[in-house]
Amino acid sequence: MTSLPVVNQPVHRCGALLEHLARRLRLRSESVLAPLGLRPRHLVALTVLRDRGGSTQQALASTLEMDGTNVVGLLNDLEAEKLIERRRSPEDRRRHVVELTEAGAKRLAKAEFALAAVEDEVLGALDHDQRETLYSLLQQVATGGMEAACVEVDVCDEAPPC
Amino acid sequence: MTSLPVVNQPVHRCGALLEHLARRLRLRSESVLAPLGLRPRHLVALTVLRDRGGSTQQALASTLEMDGTNVVGLLNDLEAEKLIERRRSPEDRRRHVVELTEAGAKRLAKAEFALAAVEDEVLGALDHDQRETLYSLLQQVATGGMEAACVEVDVCDEAPPC
DNA sequence: CAGATGATTGATGCTACGCAAATGATTAGT
DNA sequence: ACTAATCATTTGCGTAGCATCAATCATCTG
Numbered sequence: 527m528t529s530l531p532v533v534n535q536p537v538h539r540c541g542a543l544l545e546h547l548a549r550r551l552r553l554r555s556e557s558v559l560a561p562l563g564l565r566p567r568h569l570v571a572l573t574v575l576r577d578r579g580g581s582t583q584q585a586l587a588s589t590l591e592m593d594g595t596n597v598v599g600l601l602n603d604l605e606a607e608k609l610i611e612r613r614r615s616p617e618d619r620r621r622h623v624v625e626l627t628e629a630g631a632k633r634l635a636k637a638e639f640a641l642a643a644v645e646d647e648v649l650g651a652l653d654h655d656q657r658e659t660l661y662s663l664l665q666q667v668a669t670g671g672m673e674a675a676c677v678e679v680d681v682c683d684e685a686p687p688c
Numbered sequence: 689m690t691s692l693p694v695v696n697q698p699v700h701r702c703g704a705l706l707e708h709l710a711r712r713l714r715l716r717s718e719s720v721l722a723p724l725g726l727r728p729r730h731l732v733a734l735t736v737l738r739d740r741g742g743s744t745q746q747a748l749a750s751t752l753e754m755d756g757t758n759v760v761g762l763l764n765d766l767e768a769e770k771l772i773e774r775r776r777s778p779e780d781r782r783r784h785v786v787e788l789t790e791a792g793a794k795r796l797a798k799a800e801f802a803l804a805a806v807e808d809e810v811l812g813a814l815d816h817d818q819r820e821t822l823y824s825l826l827q828q829v830a831t832g833g834m835e836a837a838c839v840e841v842d843v844c845d846e847a848p849p850c
Numbered sequence: 851c852a853g854a855t856g857a858t859t860g861a862t863g864c865t866a867c868g869c870a871a872a873t874g875a876t877t878a879g880t
Numbered sequence: 881a882c883t884a885a886t887c888a889t890t891t892g893c894g895t896a897g898c899a900t901c902a903a904t905c906a907t908c909t910g
Binding site for chain 1 (some may be wrong): 699701702703704705706707708709711713714715717725728729731732735736752753770788800802803806808810811813817819820821822823824825826828830831833848
């Protein structure tokens with residue numbers, strides 16, 4: 527755990543950078559998303575739900591790292607517009623399984639399309655390949671953190687490239 | 689502005705992803721930064737000032753994309769702790785030139801050091817090279833956006849792919 | 851001198867977010 | 881079967897960031 531006196535490579539800190547860019551993206555996204563009745567935070571939730579194909583509210587709260595009560599409000603917004611569905615879990619009927627509706631998937635796609643211009647503007651300095659690289663890195667970071675949250679689900683039994 | 693029916697490559701949208709990760713980083717950063725009397729937003733400002741070696745308040749407001757009045761408050765915080773200095777511009781004495789003090793540079797370095805653990809946790813899924821790649825991509829995006837703010841400086845006259 | 855500009859302050863309001871307490875439904879332990 | 885714990889939900893409260901507007905002062909420019 528102590529610092530190995532290896533090479534002392536100048537690892538660049540990208541915290542501030544990330545925050546800065548996220549802000550720029552968010553500011554522009556808000557105005558683009560407003561006509562669709564969505565906010566950036568809704569987009570994030572929808573994206574997670576699509577990528578997972580459904581989730582418990584708790585799991586959602588944990589990956590979004592927000593308070594359970596706030597997740598309720600978030601989902602209420604989305605449910606009011608029929609973008610998601612809450613269904614009781616068959617295993618534990620206290621739980622709600624949240625899933626994207628077809629309308630939700632459509633709206634999400636629409637939003638992403640609308641956001642394309644914004645991203646093009648913000649990421650203008652990157653070419654296509656660089657954007658893909660950035661995407662895969664971010665994806666890896668995001669899902670890397672996810673593993674910890676999925677430990678409880680045990681098995682990838684025979685799953686090939688888990 | 690219409691969609692060119694070119695190749696329709698599946699360009700992945702990383703807006704939501706970026707936002708998600710920025711949030712995770714910010715949540716953790718806040719608690720780490722608190723003992724240092726800083727907030728994430730202060731860090732961003734200090735970083736910009738260091739990278740530029742000083743800036744006008746207006747320029748700062750424009751790159752941070754925040755309202756001028758809010759920048760004032762931000763700088764007041766930093767000045768109260770002697771982390772920055774406001775000096776009147778010799779050319780236009782209405783303007784303030786903001787610069788990092790030595791104490792500011794130290795505090796920034798301290799904060800980044802304290803943040804290293806947080807980043808290691810969040811970026812745990814990436815190895816050293818990947819982090820460097822991520823850093824350089826983000827850096828490129830950030831400084832790429834800067835050019836737009838420098839439009840007033842006219843020209844990319846003969847610049848090839850402007 | 852007159853009007854525009856930069857910095858600053860103060861007031862107002864909105865929104866996000868976390869926290870706590872109460873309720874109803876459901877599951878689990880004994 | 882009774883009791884305790886768990887999950888989702890609601891409501892209310894408090895804090896904080898941030899935008900916006902209006903007013904003021906110093907300074908520059910025509």
